[in-house]
Amino acid sequence: AIRMTQSPSSFSASTGDRVTITCRASQGISSYLAWYQQKPGRAPKLLIYAASTLQSGVPSRFSGSGSGTDFTLTISCLQSEDFATYYCQQYYGYPYTFGQGTKLEIK
Amino acid sequence: QVQLQESGPGLVKPSETLSLTCTVSGGSISSYYWSWIRQPPGMGLEWIGYIYYSGSTNYNPSLKSRLTMSVDTSKNQFSLRLSSVTAADTAVYYCARHISGASNVFDYWGQGALVTVSS
Numbered sequence: 648a649i650r651m652t653q654s655p656s657s658f659s660a661s662t663g664d665r666v667t668i669t670c671r672a673s674q675g676i677s678s679y680l681a682w683y684q685q686k687p688g689r690a691p692k693l694l695i696y697a698a699s700t701l702q703s704g705v706p707s708r709f710s711g712s713g714s715g716t717d718f719t720l721t722i723s724c725l726q727s728e729d730f731a732t733y734y735c736q737q738y739y740g741y742p743y744t745f746g747q748g749t750k751l752e753i754k
Numbered sequence: 755q756v757q758l759q760e761s762g763p764g765l766v767k768p769s770e771t772l773s774l775t776c777t778v779s780g781g782s783i784s785s786y787y788w789s790w791i792r793q794p795p796g797m798g799l800e801w802i803g804y805i806y807y808s809g810s811t812n813y814n815p816s817l818k819s820r821l822t823m824s825v826d827t828s829k830n831q832f833s834l835r836l837s838s839v840t841a842a843d844t845a846v847y848y849c850a851r852h853i854s855g856a857s858n859v860f861d862y863w864g865q866g867a868l869v870t871v872s873s
Contacts, residue, residue, distance in 0.1 A: 648815075681859040683799075690848055690863035691799065702861065734799055738858035742814040743801040 649673050649737050653746035659754040664725045668749045670718045670735035679739035682711055682720045685748075686731045694733075695720065727753075756781040758849050758864035766843075766871050772836040776849030776864055783807050783830045787852035789860060790823070790834045792845040800845075804852065805832050839871045 650673035660666050670680065678698040683691035693702045695711040698718055708723040722729055730753050735746040762774035776788070790802040803813035805823040813821050817836065825832040836843060846868050850860035 679858075683860075690850075690866055691860075692863075693853070693859060693861050696853065696857065696859040736799075736801075736859065741812060742816070743858055745799040745801070747798045 648742055649676060649740050649744050651735055651737055651744050651746040653733075653735060653749045655749060656747065657750040657752065659752045660725055661754045662725050662727055666722050666725060666751065668720045668733055668751075670713075670720070670746050672716045672718075672737055672739075675715045676737045676739035678714045679737055680711075680713070680718050681736045681738065682709075683734045683736065684729075684731045685734065691734060725751075756851065756862045758851065758862055760847060760849050760864045760867035762867060762869070764868060764870060766839055766869060767873050768840055768871055769838055772839050772843060772869055772871070773833065774847055774849075774867060774869070775831050775833045778830045778832075778851075783825065783827055783832065786854070787858070788825070788832050789850050789852060791848045791850055791860070791863075793848070793866075794842075794845045802834065802836075802847075804858075841871050843869070844871045845869060 652671045654669045680698045681696040682694045685691040694705050699711045710721045732748045732750045734748050757779045759777045766772045784807045787804050789804040793799050805811045811823050820837045822835040846866040848866045849864045851862040853861040
């Protein structure tokens with residue numbers, strides 16, 4: 648299975664900050680990468696797919712980039728509602744696999 | 755607006771079979787792929803497998819020997835059966851729809867159903 652490794656596992660930031668989360672695949676996955684946001688007690692929400700395509704309805708402060716093995720999720724100006732856990736997911740090969748998550752907390 | 759709702763027992767005994775159903779409302783189950791994904795308490799996400807509305811399936815190899823998925827298009831439902839469960843199968847189980855175009859990302863999710871394996 649393709650292993651997805653996110654960094655950092657957790658970190659603190661303030662509203663208005665620009666933050667970047669990294670996801671690395673154990674082998675090349677082209678651009679078959681998605682990002683999800685999950686808040687406590689809720690299902691994950693799709694933010695980005697195909698590495699950089701913003702899902703309908705997702706604010707433009709979210710952006711994604713990368714291809715091959717290295718990917719990033721950037722939030723350009725943190726809002727209070729963005730404090731959550733973020734997961735990357737590869738869908739290049741079976742089984743689909745997720746990163747371990749990055750918990751973004753308020754500083 | 756498409757909505758998904760998981761249903762089934764919240765408590766299953768070890769060695770027994772876990773059964774869950776996902777009911778889709780606000781849209782048709784046809785022409786889409788549908789997945790099950792689980793999340794042990796406090797942990798990350800694991801893809802379990804998918805079923806197409808036609809009945810074709812693809813399972814995670816780590817669960818394949820214990821897993822059966824089925825679909826009932828007349829009821830707009832699909833189901834999961836996981837046999838010989840252990841405490842390691844305790845998790846919140848989500849059903850989810852694959853985004854249109856047969857891509858393998860998930861745009862609609864159920865609220866999740868906590869299943870605890872315990873005697």
